[in-house]
Amino acid sequence: MAKKADEGFTLVEQNVYPVPDIPMKDLLAAIPAHCFRRSALKSLVYVLWDLFVIGCIYKTTSYLDSFITPATLDLPHPYAYTALRVALWAVYTFFTGLFATGIWVIGHECGHQAFSESKAINNLAGFILHSAVGVPYHAWRVTHAKHHASTSHLTQDQVFVPHTRSELGLPPLNPEGENLLGSRVSEVVKRELWEALGDSPIGAIIGSAKYLLGGWPAYIIMNASGQKRYPKGTNHFNPSSPMFGTHHYNQILISNVGIALWLVALGVSIAHWGFSTVLVVYLIPYLWVNHWLVLITFLQHTDPLLPHYRASEFTFARGALATLDRNLLGDCGSIMAWIGAHATNGISETHVLHHVCSKIPHYNAWEASNALKKLLKSHGVPVEGAPGGWREVYRVYKECKFVEDEGEVVFFKNAHGVAQTRPAMPESSASDSGIEVGK
Template sequence: MAPPNTEELQSELTHRQSSTKSPIKFERDYLPPNFTIKELRQAIPPHCFERDTLKSFGYTFKDLAIVGALAYAATFIDSHLPLALRYVAWPTYWFFCGAFATGIWVIAHECGHQAFSPSKKINNTVGFILHSALLVPYHSWRISHSKHHKHTGHVNKDQVFVPKTRSSLGLPSKDVDTQQMNHSVLEDTPFITLINLIGQQLFGWPLYLIFNSSGQVYDNRWTNHFNPNSPIFDPKNFNDVIISDIGIIIGLSIIFYFSYIYSFIAVLKYYLIPYLVVNHWLVLITYLQHTDPELPHYREDQWNFIRGAVCTVDRHIGFLDSIFHRITSTHVAHHLFSTMPHYHAEEATIHIKKVLGHYYIFDDTPIFKALWRSFVSCKFIEDEGDIIFYKN
């Protein structure tokens, strides 16, 4: 991301600091954007905001048909292929089934944003069915995810991949750590780092749902997505959380039923391993969208919705972009206008980029290289400062 003009930066910083009671603390002398939502919306053709229920169902049925066809084809692997080819066929099934199931996950997530259809009833019905089938508590996550969208990049109010502070990791204070001494508490061998990264990719999602891992810290309270009294939720959300829990119970009951009828190994091969693949892609996508050395984070006095929304990185993942309905390469547009359907987001991104200029962040680093870079580089932020960046 290109830096702003130096004279403009110095003038703006001087103006801001002279107009406040205490100096604003900007790391890297970063000048935050000051666009309005009206400016950005006016740059996008009006049809990009139109939701087409039939078109959305078309994408849904296509993904479901492909997953069904893959599962049916997999029934022939053990009975028709020699042993050597089975070791190729099963991973191929797991990869593509997990990928297209991730596409279904994206559509269900879109339902939670009311972007699938103009009808709230259709949105919530489709989202509840699809997410429950993928063991996601639809309404519970819809609510916490909405709070994430409303407070993206806010150190104290964002809901997922919230950066840890220096003090929470037990690191020496910034005044003592003047030479960025080696932080032994954060250092692991590359092998241990890889194991931790794999653990995040496979189990980070259920750990977030159950234990609020990487989420906002609520003192002395067990925070999760299944307890209607969890601090994530308001009293008005009680029934929605219970309904979400019922959806998960139904999903798990079906899994146990098929495990009893066909065996656990069969369920493992046809459903559970693709489910872990979905977890991997889900965590990778969301982690890299909001965790990067170039992304600022804001504290209360400097945060606003636009600044938070553009704290997002767009990326390409090759042919998987289309399978994932381009949630990876149009996420800035999605954060600015979350009710916009995915099939308009690519066109909208073209127009948004013209307004955002250098504030639009696109990173074409190979995806797994970017994952490793963020995992080892984005360890903590400072306890003080109004606009801060990750450090390691």
């Protein structure tokens, strides 16, 4: 909470983040052993269930659509039939996109080798599932593994990398008008930063909406919000991209073949059923999938409560714990919270656990997450954020503008230069990533 002091400064009572120093062996030991077991059959059942639900949504929508005619409904104006039909199919696209995100999540688990005990089955299933939703499987698998190895590392993480003060061209830190932690900021500095950043409600709404709608293709195609040390033009389709090793070359080509087949399938479908049908039945739900992917992952890794680390203070365990679990759609009530968690296979609700051990399949993640949280809460590590939804995206977008160029553990500051959180360092730290990204 902020309060104005007599001398023209805003002082902030900040949250304290206890920078963890928990060994990985302790984190993994907190998880019941049976949670690490993977079953191709069980994973396949979840894929079939998601497809079954999507089929039911389509059949139900088509059935109800057949009744929206003057012969069965007496509506006051001819346009009312069109409006009702648009509303009905809009509901279809929303829920289909939500459950299709669940398929995306299982494809993502394949990339973590969590679908099955067999690497060949994992990669085949992942290639099929991710290609079906427009994702270059191997390309994203490789960069996503690097993200897991370096989560919240300012120079190594692959996505959701914060902008620093200097990168945004903001005035340098002024020790006379503000402190490094962002707990004491003068009114002059606040105005200076506000004028440079701009943060109107309408601007925040438009900015967050553009992020949700275009963030995923922008990241895949042009590395938007990705690691800034990569050269301009870096993307997930060039097998010679600096994102990949030379041994990934053929895998990236295979991913591109999957995307080419996906585009051909779309073209054939449009030629057969017409663009408007494909648009409503597949393309708009596909845009919803992209939207949910960005919303979920953005909120998992972006919050004023979460630290980012420079190299000297980064460890794999610290990066893994620098994320939040959020109840997707929890701000819309308990029923929508249940639907959000069920449809997307709990990826938003068990994400801290997923970063601690990404090979645990989603159907075991709930139990494993509950066990892990008992340990983390005893250390005071925050693990749960506010429910995931559009309102929370808006709040986080406004509160997370930049981090400082100085400091080994940094937290987001808002458009006034105020940070909600400061670090409390342990006496010692030592670890390594424990993640292999080169295979």
